[in-house]
Amino acid sequence: MEKLNLALLIGAAAIIVAIAAVRVAHRIGLPGLLVYLALGLLLGESALGIPFEDAELTHHLGLVGLAVILAEGGITTSWSKVKRAMPAALVLATVGVLVSIAVVAVAVRSLLGASWQVSLLMGAMLASTDAAAVFSVLRRLPLPPRLAGVLEAESGFNDAPAVIIVTLLSAQVIPAPSIVSVASEILLEIAIGAAVGLVVGPVGAYALRRVALPASGLYPIAVLALAFGAYSLAAVLHGSGFLAVYIAALILGNARLPHRPATRGFAEGVGWLAQIGLFMLLGLLASPAELPPVIVPGLVTGCALVLLARPISVAVSALVLRAVAASVRLVRPPGLVLRLVRPEVVGLTWREQAFLSWAGLRGAVPVVFATVPLAEGVPGAKELFNQVFVIVLVFTVLQGPTLPWVARRLGVVAPAEARELDVEAAPLEELKADLLQMRVPPRSRLHGVEIFELRLPQGANVTMIVRNGTSFVPDQATRIQSGDDLLVVTTANCRRETEARLRAVSRRGKLAGWHGEHGD
Structure with missing residues (x-):
């Protein structure tokens, strides 16, 4: 009991400090994840001396934490804002991810001389933008709804293909998977995850509208339980749990359910708690003494990611969107498809492309993905983890505070854009x-x-x-x-x-x- 009480005391103190530090990070435009990672490093062996080396536990808890963050993102995202951005977000989350992986892999292979497995692993781990970082920074910027919706929806969808590729590349049972097998596996898992989310979300919303629960506090718990039910069901069916939980949460969060403001507030609180716990855990797993040797390789890889991979992936995605728009002009499909992919909706201007290139924030997601090869015992996995950790720290510091300036210089801000007013905005x-x-x-x-x-x-x-x-x-x-x-x-x-x-x-x-x- 003494050890348990001491652990609870340390945990409560760390959470209180993390919450207080959010205000400082918010003022200077940094995602709170940097503060939480720093707290994890301070709690670790190099500072306060708490030993922690369990990569497998971090991997499992990290996936659960990401699921919580995605659930919160889906519940608090307005469908009216992201529906026009859906075509661009889906292309960025699929084609963009594949292009980013390829560019980073070629750069790491050419510049650092790593093996193809390590190079592809690095590209896959860094391909996904971080939902928590995007939500925490971009929701404070007065961006046009479609541009903000592209970034939010992309960060919710691109975890699914990235984690599948990381898992396949890290699996020792498939040392060199063929392109066909990888593609079929990715498509199957994505299809299963999407199907589960599209079933659990509407069914759960219908049930909650018909069942009168005896206490208002049960509705937020029920919504989160349904979202996690989608995640678990998709995982059991060998589908993408991340895609399932985000789609289900997006549907539930935009359905007319009882006590919606309470549900949103509860989801935000749980999301913050997941971020604090997840990032601090990742900081605990990292060893500051092991970081200096990987600073140069990490900076080289990070520059390749930010200056090459992300802009190229956005440009290729824009070309795909133009091709879609051209086909729409020729085919003119009826109904919902035409409304979603009409040419004036799917197109991206060069200013929007430039901002999307700089705003692809990485956060806890790449670090969590880096625990997958670490838990699987892939040779060189510890160095990969340390490099990813350095990349996240350095480039989040560089990109986060500069986003408002970049948005103003590119002329993509919308100062007069109306903000959505909910109960939390005027409690x-x-x-x-x-x-x-x-x-x-x-x-x-x-x-x-x-x-x-x-x-x-x-x-x-x-x-x-x-x-x-x-x-x-x-x-x-x-x-x-x-x-x-x-x-x-x-x-x-x-x-x-x-x-x-x-x-x-x-x-x-x-x-x-x-x-x-x-x-x-």
Whole structure:
């Protein structure tokens, strides 16, 4: 128990420090992952002396952490913002990933003399942009919805093909997989993952709309459980769990479910916790003493990634999108396909291409992927892990704070772009107000009472009634009926008086005060 209590104390202190450090990172435009990685390094053997060398445990926990981050990203992403960006995001997440892997592999092979397996592994580990880094930095930039949607959706989709390729290249049972077998494996896993997400998301949303849970706090848990159910089901079926969890979470997050603001807030909290735990764990696994020898190879690889691989992959993806647009002009397919891939939607300007090239942030995802060959015992895997760690640290510091400047120089900012307003943007606590929900029971004296006869205190009002599944805004002459759900907004200082008055009327009717009933 003493060891457990000490571990809990250290963990709680580390999380509090990490949360406090987010404000500093936010002000200078850095993703919080750098702070968490630094805290992990401080907790490790070279500083506070906590020993940790379990690459396999880090690998498994890292995959779970990424699934949590993707689930949070899907739940909090607005479909109305990303739907026009979907063609570009899907091409970047597939064609772009393959091109990036090829360019990095050729560069590492030519410049550093590594074997083809190591070169391809390095390219695959660095091909995926990081959802947490992208969400934390780009959501603060006033970008046009389609451009921001491309980056967000790409970071949600490109983990799937990248992790499949890393796993295949790291597997000792397939030392030299053929291109055909790799391609078929990737396509099969992606198809299974997409199918699972497209089934679990709508089915889960339908079930949550039909089932009345006894407590509002159960809805966020149910949504996350459904998202993880999609991840696990896809993994059991040998599909892409990352793709399944992101698609399912995207559908659930945009469905009209009860207590959506609470679900989004809960998902964001769990996502932050996953980021803190994951990045600190990766920092613990790294050894600062082993990093200096790989700084030069890491910088060479990072420059090849940022200056060659990413721009080339974006340019090739833009060419593919133009080819799609040209085919759309000729074929003119009907319905949804035409709306998604019409030429004015799929095209990318050179300014957008340049910004997408610089904004392909890497974060925890490459470091987590680097634990795969480490756990599989691939020769040279520790050096690969250290190189990836250096690349993430150095280039996140370079790219993150410069994104606002690059966006302004390229003219892709949208200062007047309307921001989505949700409950978290204007919380009731800051307005010193409360939202009360009350269901009228069968034998309540509230039945038949008109709204004005409630005589609620000044500062309280019935703002909505849900009756037989239909919501409407009542007026002062609206009669309350048994089974109604009443939403009452009240100022904080008269909440208790409002609750007492509602109880009093429910017990003795609209003349409750004359009968000595005050709802105590």
